[in-house]
Amino acid sequence: MTAQTPGGPGGFGGPRLSEGQYEFGGDENRRIERAGTSSGVWAACAIVGAVLLGVLAGLQIYLHNVRGALLLAPLLLICAVAGWLYLGTGRALKQVVTTEGNDIELLMRALDRLARAFRYEVIATGVALVLFVVLAVLTRM
Amino acid sequence: MSQHDAYEFTSRENETIGKAATWSLALAGASLAMTLAHLAFAVIGVDLSGSSFRLIVFDVGPGLVSAGCYAAAAFLFAIIGGSLRNVVSTQGNDLKHMLKVLDMLHRVFLLRIALVIQTGLAVLAVIAVGG
Numbered sequence: 001m002t003a004q005t006p007g008g009p010g011g012f013g014g015p016r017l018s019e020g021q022y023e024f025g026g027d028e029n030r031r032i033e034r035a036g037t038s039s040g041v042w043a044a045c046a047i048v049g050a051v052l053l054g055v056l057a058g059l060q061i062y063l064h065n066v067r068g069a070l071l072l073a074p075l076l077l078i079c080a081v082a083g084w085l086y087l088g089t090g091r092a093l094k095q096v097v098t099t100e101g102n103d104i105e106l107l108m109r110a111l112d113r114l115a116r117a118f119r120y121e122v123i124a125t126g127v128a129l130v131l132f133v134v135l136a137v138l139t140r141m
Numbered sequence: 142m143s144q145h146d147a148y149e150f151t152s153r154e155n156e157t158i159g160k161a162a163t164w165s166l167a168l169a170g171a172s173l174a175m176t177l178a179h180l181a182f183a184v185i186g187v188d189l190s191g192s193s194f195r196l197i198v199f200d201v202g203p204g205l206v207s208a209g210c211y212a213a214a215a216f217l218f219a220i221i222g223g224s225l226r227n228v229v230s231t232q233g234n235d236l237k238h239m240l241k242v243l244d245m246l247h248r249v250f251l252l253r254i255a256l257v258i259q260t261g262l263a264v265l266a267v268i269a270v271g272g
Contacts, residue, residue, distance in 0.1 A: 022148050022236075028236070028240060031240050031243055031244060031247075032240075032243055034243075034244075034247050035243040035244070035246045035247045035250070038246075038247045038250035038251055038254070039246070039250055041250065041254055042250040042253045042254050042257075045253070045254045045257035045258075046253070046257065048257060048261075049256075049257040049261075052257075052261055056203075056263075071182060075207075078175075079257075086250075093243075104148075104154065107239075108154055108157045111157050111158060111161045112157050112160070112161075114161055114246075115157070115160045115161040115163075115164045115165075118161065118164035118165055118167065118168045119164045119167075121168055121171070122164065122167045122168050122170075122171045125168075125171040125172075125174065125175060126171065129174055129175070129178055132178055132182070
C-alpha cells in the first residue's frame with residue numbers, strides 16, 4: 001500500500017528541489033528501497049558500534065591502558081554522528097518507494113540528505129582526527 | 142525507448158546531484174585519512190618494551206582490520222562520487238546511472254556494516270585473549 005506524498009505535491013517543508021514528474025517502477029523501487037534499508041541498518045550498526053567502542057575503551061581502562069581508551073574517543077564520535085545522520089537518509093530513500101506522486105522530488109530530497117550526511121561525516125572525521133592527534137600528543141608525556 | 146531512458150535531470154536536480162558527488166569525493170578523502178589514522182593508532186598504541194603480548198594483540202589487531210575497511214570504503218566513495226559526476230555530465234540514461242549509484246551506495250553500507258561486525262568480533266577476541 002502506498003501513501004500520498006506528505007504536505008502536497010512538494011512534500012515536506014522547504015523549497016522544492018525538482019519539477020520533474022516520474023514514478024519509479026517495480027525494479028527501480030526495489031533498488032531504491034534496498035539502498036534505504038542498508039542505510040538504516042548501517043545507521044543502527046554505527047550506533048551499536050559506538051556502544052561497542054565504549055565497551056572497548058572500558059576494557060582498555062581495566063587493562064590499565066588509559067591512553068588507548070582516550071584514543072578510541074574520536075572513532076566513537078564518528079560512529080555516533082554517522083549513526084544519527086544515516087538514519088534520516090535511509091528514511092528519506094524509503095519514502096521515495098512508499099509514497100506516490102513526484103518521486104523525483106523525493107529522490108532529490110533523499111540525495112540532499114545524503115549530501116548533508118556526507119558533509120557532516122567529513123567534518124566529524126576532521127574533528128576526530130585533530131582530537132586524535134591532540135590526545136596522542138597530550139598523553140605521550 | 143523506455144521511460145527511464147527518456148528522463149533527463151534538470152539543472153536544479155543536477156545541482157543537488159553534483160553536491161552529493163562533491164561530498165562523496167570529500168568523504169573518500171576523509172576515509173583515506175582515517176585509514177592512515179588507524180594504521181598510526183595500531184602502531185603508536187603499542188609499547189613493545191613494557192606491554193604484554195595480550196596488550197599488543199589488543200592494540201594492533203582491531204587497528205589493522207579497521208584500516209582495511211576504511212581503505213575499501215574510500216575506494217567505493219570515490220566510485221560513487223565519480224558515478225554521480227557522470228550523471229551530471231552525461232546526457233541520456235540519467236536514471237539508469239542514478240540507480241547504479243544507489244546500488245553502489247548499498248554496497249558501501251554493507252561494507253560499513255561488516256566493519257561494525259568486525260569491531261564486535263575484535264572486542265570479543267580481546268575479551269577472550271585479555272580476560
